[in-house]
Amino acid sequence: MIKTAFRDEDVSWTHVSVWLHRFKDGRTFVEYFERCGRPSSSSNDEVIAKVRDLVTACRRLLGK
Template sequence: MLQKAFGEQALSKTQTYEWFKMFKEGRESVEDEERSGRPSTSTDEQHVNAIKELVLKNCRLAVRDLAGLVGISEGSVKTILRDHLCLKKVKSRLVPKTLNHASFSS
C-alpha cells in the first residue's frame, strides 16, 4: 500500500518491517542515530578561526588561496565559510549571508 501511495519514494517492505521492529522495541525517534566514524579534523575550531582571520584581513581571497594558506582541502574551506562563518561569495568578495557584519565579527 505504501509503494502504491508514494511510489518510488516509499520504504521497501523489508525496511518497513525493520522500522516497525525498532519502534516495537522502544525506539521513539525517526532521526538517524549517531554513527561511529572518522571525525572531521579540517573543520575544527582552530581551522575555523584561521579562515575567519584571513577573510577579515582580505575578503577577496579565493577558496583555493585559503585552502593553501591553512593547509586543508577546498571542500573543507567551503564548508567552514558556508556552515561555520555563514559567508558566501558576492562579486569576488566573501560577505555574510545576512549582510550583517555584527553577526560575523562576534
C-alpha cells in the first residue's frame, strides 16, 4: 500500500517504522503537532537587519 501511495518516491524503512509506532500508539491522523522551539517565521526583515549589522560590526572589529 505504501508503494502504491508514494509510487516512485523513496520511503525509507526508518520513516515507515516511525509511522508504524505512531499509529500503534493510537495516532490516527498524519498532520504534525505544533512543536515548541523557534517559529518557522523567525526570519523577518527586522532580524535580518540585526544580523547584517552584527556581521558588519564584527568585520570592523577584526579589521577585515
